[in-house]
Amino acid sequence: MTLGQMKALVSQRLNEAGNPVFYPASEIQNALNESQRLWCLLTLCLEKTATWNTAPTWTHLLPLIPDYLAPLRLTTQTGMKVRPARISELFALDSQWPASVGPTYRYVALGADLVGIYPTWPQPLQLQYAGSRIRPRFPRSSTNNWSSLVATVCEWWKEGRSSRRCCRCSTNSSASRTNTRSTFARETKANFTTVCLSN
């Protein structure tokens, strides 16, 4: 399914197929992008691999890998697994660990992007991580249940639009759509469950 097909499906369900006016195509695409970003964050499903040239003990990964979310696996070039640890565990393992030099076999991940390695060793590591898409595009073909995502976006987006009020006269731009609010959360959750389980 292409991005254009998804936008067309959303427009169709919003009863604006062919010539979207109240719900412009650009805003539908923004909603699709937002839903995919949230999906990546919730499921960590977008796995990527990068080569990380380690040097100091502590590194912020976001400047190196802008879409880094969380580490999944870390291995050396020879395939040896670098295992995760906490700082307290590293001190228990070796009281001199921050100053240790040698082939890396432990790492600690903290916060959004801070990663420490033990021991420090100037070697490239293979990092498999959960990533996100900054301005995503959907796959051109897929067997996934994208129609559920489209339905989610429709409800999600109608909800957002139902809150649109004229900033000057404070009237609802579409009062008939306000009844989607009460069922929005339940429907969104159900649809996301469907998408996640089907993948």
Add this chain to the structure above:
Amino acid sequence: MALDVSACILDVWYRLGFSSADDLANETWLTVAELYQFLDDAVKALGRSTGVFLTYDATIAVTPGLPTYALPARHVFTESAWLLYADGHVQLLRLTGVGQLFALDANWPTTLGDPTRLSLDAQDVETCILYPVPLQNATLAQVCETYPADVALGGAALALNPVLQDMLTYAALAGARSKESDSRDGDMAKHFAARVAMYQAIVESLWGSGN
């Protein structure tokens, strides 16, 4: 850096019913500067309630006879700390409250020796104190939670994955809809605030809670 805050504003104006970004810029009930203020509030709340903005700091030089040191800028809490000596030796510092220091040593403020403990509440705020009082030069290294610099109009980027731009967008929408004006919408403000809370819960489960 990763998250461009200005991208949030581009996602906000049409959801508030403005016809363009220029339309928002010319509005009186809500200004772009106020939207950035809402974003700033959300980012600081995120830094306080979750363990997102962690960093490694080794900028504090420890000198003999001086136990008290200013903490790094925008410091929230120290997760772990240790001393790096010039000869390569490392000494872990145990985080210790002032009550425990008094229980340990009635004369702790004047006891001399190689530091083994760090206290964040024994002196003024934004300072830390070493126990015992150090005898030799070293570097105080720590992994600490911080909060980012102020988010303001023209500000650059945040050290966050761009996936969280939607959380900040909802924070701006919640702020706009809860602001007292003819366009106030309490129901939607609560709804947007709940979206922000959902993102915070995800962040907390992924990267940990604040201290």
